[in-house]
Amino acid sequence: MENITPQLYALLVFMIVGSVVAIETRNLLSAVISVAAVGFALSVAFLFLGAPDIAITQLVVEVLVLIILIRGTILLDNTAVESHRDTLAVVTSLIFFGLLLGFGAMIFGGRGFPEFGEPVMRVSKVYVHTGLPATYCANIVTAVILDFRAYDTMGEASVLFTSILGAMALLRRDGKRKEEEVVAA
Amino acid sequence: MNPLPLYVAIPLGAAFLIPLLGLWWKKSGETLAPLFTLILGIMAVLQVGRPAAVYHMGGWPPPWGIALVSDGLSTLLLIAINLVGFLCVLFSIKYMQRYTGLTKYYSLFMLMVAGMNGVVVSGDLFNLYVFLEVASIASYALVAFGVGAEELEAGFKYLILGSVASVMLLFGIGTVYAVTGSLNMADVAREIATQFGGQMNPGLLLAGAFFLMGFGLKAALVPFHAWLPDAHPSAPAPISAMLSGVVIKSLGIYAICRVFFNVYGIAAGGAGSVIFANAMIAFALLSIVIGGILAIGQWDYKRLLAYSSIGQIGYVMLGIGVGARVLATGGQISIAGLAILGGLFHMFNHVAFKSLLFLSSGAIQHATGTRDMKQLGGLREKMPITAFTTNMAALSIAGVPPFSGFWSKLVILVATVKAGYTAIAIVAIVFAFVTLAYYIKVQREILYGTVSKLVEKAREVPALMYVPLILLAIACVGFGLLYPVIGVHILEPARDALMNGAEYIQLVLG
Amino acid sequence: MIGMTLIVKTITDFVVGFIIVFGVYIVLYGHLTPGGGFAGGVIIACAFILAMLAHGKDVAFSKLPEKAAHIIDSGGALAFLLIGWFGVTVGAFFMNAFGRGEVFRLLSSGMILPLNIAIAFKVSSSLFLVFSALAIFRRRSFRAMIEDELA
Numbered sequence: 001m002e003n004i005t006p007q008l009y010a011l012l013v014f015m016i017v018g019s020v021v022a023i024e025t026r027n028l029l030s031a032v033i034s035v036a037a038v039g040f041a042l043s044v045a046f047l048f049l050g051a052p053d054i055a056i057t058q059l060v061v062e063v064l065v066l067i068i069l070i071r072g073t074i075l076l077d078n079t080a081v082e083s084h085r086d087t088l089a090v091v092t093s094l095i096f097f098g099l100l101l102g103f104g105a106m107i108f109g110g111r112g113f114p115e116f117g118e119p120v121m122r123v124s125k126v127y128v129h130t131g132l133p134a135t136y137c138a139n140i141v142t143a144v145i146l147d148f149r150a151y152d153t154m155g156e157a158s159v160l161f162t163s164i165l166g167a168m169a170l171l172r173r174d175g176k177r178k179e180e181e182v183v184a185a
Numbered sequence: 186m187n188p189l190p191l192y193v194a195i196p197l198g199a200a201f202l203i204p205l206l207g208l209w210w211k212k213s214g215e216t217l218a219p220l221f222t223l224i225l226g227i228m229a230v231l232q233v234g235r236p237a238a239v240y241h242m243g244g245w246p247p248p249w250g251i252a253l254v255s256d257g258l259s260t261l262l263l264i265a266i267n268l269v270g271f272l273c274v275l276f277s278i279k280y281m282q283r284y285t286g287l288t289k290y291y292s293l294f295m296l297m298v299a300g301m302n303g304v305v306v307s308g309d310l311f312n313l314y315v316f317l318e319v320a321s322i323a324s325y326a327l328v329a330f331g332v333g334a335e336e337l338e339a340g341f342k343y344l345i346l347g348s349v350a351s352v353m354l355l356f357g358i359g360t361v362y363a364v365t366g367s368l369n370m371a372d373v374a375r376e377i378a379t380q381f382g383g384q385m386n387p388g389l390l391l392a393g394a395f396f397l398m399g400f401g402l403k404a405a406l407v408p409f410h411a412w413l414p415d416a417h418p419s420a421p422a423p424i425s426a427m428l429s430g431v432v433i434k435s436l437g438i439y440a441i442c443r444v445f446f447n448v449y450g451i452a453a454g455g456a457g458s459v460i461f462a463n464a465m466i467a468f469a470l471l472s473i474v475i476g477g478i479l480a481i482g483q484w485d486y487k488r489l490l491a492y493s494s495i496g497q498i499g500y501v502m503l504g505i506g507v508g509a510r511v512l513a514t515g516g517q518i519s520i521a522g523l524a525i526l527g528g529l530f531h532m533f534n535h536v537a538f539k540s541l542l543f544l545s546s547g548a549i550q551h552a553t554g555t556r557d558m559k560q561l562g563g564l565r566e567k568m569p570i571t572a573f574t575t576n577m578a579a580l581s582i583a584g585v586p587p588f589s590g591f592w593s594k595l596v597i598l599v600a601t602v603k604a605g606y607t608a609i610a611i612v613a614i615v616f617a618f619v620t621l622a623y624y625i626k627v628q629r630e631i632l633y634g635t636v637s638k639l640v641e642k643a644r645e646v647p648a649l650m651y652v653p654l655i656l657l658a659i660a661c662v663g664f665g666l667l668y669p670v671i672g673v674h675i676l677e678p679a680r681d682a683l684m685n686g687a688e689y690i691q692l693v694l695g
Numbered sequence: 696m697i698g699m700t701l702i703v704k705t706i707t708d709f710v711v712g713f714i715i716v717f718g719v720y721i722v723l724y725g726h727l728t729p730g731g732g733f734a735g736g737v738i739i740a741c742a743f744i745l746a747m748l749a750h751g752k753d754v755a756f757s758k759l760p761e762k763a764a765h766i767i768d769s770g771g772a773l774a775f776l777l778i779g780w781f782g783v784t785v786g787a788f789f790m791n792a793f794g795r796g797e798v799f800r801l802l803s804s805g806m807i808l809p810l811n812i813a814i815a816f817k818v819s820s821s822l823f824l825v826f827s828a829l830a831i832f833r834r835r836s837f838r839a840m841i842e843d844e845l846a
């Protein structure tokens with residue numbers, strides 16, 4: 001893991017900077033592009049970590065989301081975001097962010113977590129060792145998501161179905177019928 | 186054959202079929218949704234008294250595959266979700282005729298039912314998260330289903346806050362996986378109990394805090410309640426009834442109970458358990474106090490009911506939190522059992538009376554066109570059935586004997602006093618009277634008094650709308666009188682499932 | 696002129712086929728190489744969205760009508776559920792009821808290939824639908840706005 005750590009840190013810094021730009025910029029289009037940059041950097045980070053499946057999915061979803069978001073953004077007349085700062089909100093979020101960092105340092109710095117690159121493989125090593133003979137599937141990731149945990153994938157497909165159906169339902173032109181139509185029905 | 190996957194597969198199948206058939210057959214939703222929810226409700230009732238069971242998805246044994254588990258607690262929630270779901274769909278048939286896009290409505294409704302059933306039968310942390318997302322996303326869309334400005338704003342607020350909760354939960358689940366290397370709840374529980382010897386690893390402590398915040402937001406506990414007072418009034422009435430009746434319980438209270446009692450083994454009394462139990466009691470007290478105070482001042486009927494939900498969920502959480510704290514500090518097991526039983530009983534009662542109140546608010550809005558309490562009055566004369574059932578529910582939730590709400594609050598208070606938390610009990614008693622006060626306000630302003638101009642023209646709602654009201658009113662009285670039956674067959678198995686963490690591990694892992 | 700310039704249209708016509716073929720490859724070889732139904736489905740959806748952006752929605756709907764997209768969307772989800780149910784015949788929900796075949800062949804690993812295809816149909820049609828819903832919605836609300844202005 002040592003040989004790729006510098007690249008990962010560079011990507012991490014890039015992603016954090018991108019996220020901050022996305023939050024702080026006034027222009028909506030710049031914000032969308034910054035978010036997309038973070039997504040693409042994440043995709044590259046997955047590649048460095050040796051997870052091509054997730055990298056591909058992240059990449060294609062990022063492309064699609066970028067198209068939809070940019071199309072949504074350029075339709076707006078005014079893409080500049082009005083700035084109004086709520087001091088109380090900023091202070092509270094900073095306090096909570098600090099608390100989270102404190103907890104994070106406590107956990108990642110010491111006794112809590114396994115070392116980076118040496119995960120607890122108690123359950124997953126069985127997938128690695130018996131995945132091929134048990135499922136005859138050469139791609140172990142697919143074997144896990146569509147055979148060992150196919151039920152979860154059905155849930156994921158339902159999540160997608162639900163969100164698309166919900167979006168279609170909310171994009172109706174009129175929500176309620178007119179009174180005379182109700183009486184006729 | 187073990188019917189557990191059917192609880193998810195039937196509503197999912199219905200949800201996929203309804204829009205498909207709806208392309209040619211406009212009434213597909215109104216026909217299929219009541220049919221399938223009725224089947225599910227009957228299945229859930231038949232589940233009572235069966236021994237706890239485990240189903241291995243795909244034949245893979247846990248922890249490698251996903252296990253579905255049905256024990257007493259799951260059965261309790263399955264009955265509530267599917268029966269209330271059936272009654273709400275029945276109510277929707279007439280009520281929803283004012284809206285467009287009905288096939289989408291029924292499909293989203295079935296997805297919400299599928300998501301909640303998936304959450305309560307799941308034995309796997311990530312699987313629980315996936316189905317929680319299905320139920321949550323369906324409810325975001327349903328809250329905003331009217332697509333008016335108010336509905337969209339409430340739905341958007343719910344969406345943002347709900348997504349924050351989901352991110353917290355995902356982070357918590359990721360942390361648990363990183364520390365224990367497993368997602369199966371029983372396997373994680375065994376790992377926590379043995380490898381960490383009950384000592385809370387800081388990673389698990391952080392994950393626990395995230396779980397409490399995330400599920401607490403779904404349960405609308407104060408201080409995570411901001412979405413609820415907007416979402417409940419804006420949603421169509423059957424959806425408000427579902428949200429308040431079962432969604433906040435199955436996604437919030439059930440998940441908190443399952444994670445902290447069965448996975449974290451709060452009963453075993455590790456280092457973190459007292460902290461979590463204290464947090465539960467604190468959130469519960471805040472919810473009781475703030476929900477009660479805010480409910481009194483409301484003149485919007487549905488908003489009053491929404492704040493009342495926050496207060497009542499506080500009572501449920503109080504019972505469970507007191508039970509957890511007694512167990513964690515090594516107190517008497519019988520007192521802890523009583524407190525948890527009281528919490529579960531109040532939750533079960535709240536399903537009946539709060540769904541009834543929201544459905545009746547829908548009936549009132551359907552007949553008079555308003556939910557402003559100042560414009561209502563004298564409903565007893567024009568809509569006798571709606572008024573009578575509303576009265577039943579109001580008396581029950583306010584804790585008037587012999588209705589069911591009285592007994593459950595009594596059990597919680599007795600257990601709290603017995604456990605030695607007299608000050609907390611006094612606060613809870615005071616706010617039980619506050620509950621009574623605002624339901625007396627509901628009775629005075631809506632049911633009794635002079636007949637207002639809007640009520641003058643009102644007629645009783647059609648039979649399809651009042652039959653669910655009557656059935657729920659019978660439940661409100663029946664749960665109190667039939668306690669010997671319900672207590673032994675439904676509530677005590679649920680309590681035992683929570684208190685014996687080791688039994689759960691044994692059941693799933695064999 | 697509806698859609699974008701002639702250059703964009705020509706290039707789009709040229710590229711769309713390749714994108715779809717690549718998406719189908721990602722789907723069908725999901726159990727052998729990185730990829731799978733979800734990623735492949737998104738790629739196929741991108742091809743249709745590209746066509747819609749370049750030629751306007753009427754051309755895209757002539758290739759994939761809205762009703763057909765709805766049918767594929769629900770049908771794909773239903774197919775996933777039914778393949779899961781098929782497992783009950785050999786023991787449990789989502790148990791592999793198809794022959795496992797031989798490792799590294801296209802027709803191997805039982806139910807994984809059909810599940811990938813079902814997901815791909817579902818994902819591609821539903822993403823196409825949500826994009827078209829956004830495109831159509833804008834027109835309607837814009838027109839409604841003008842009507843309100845005139846009234």
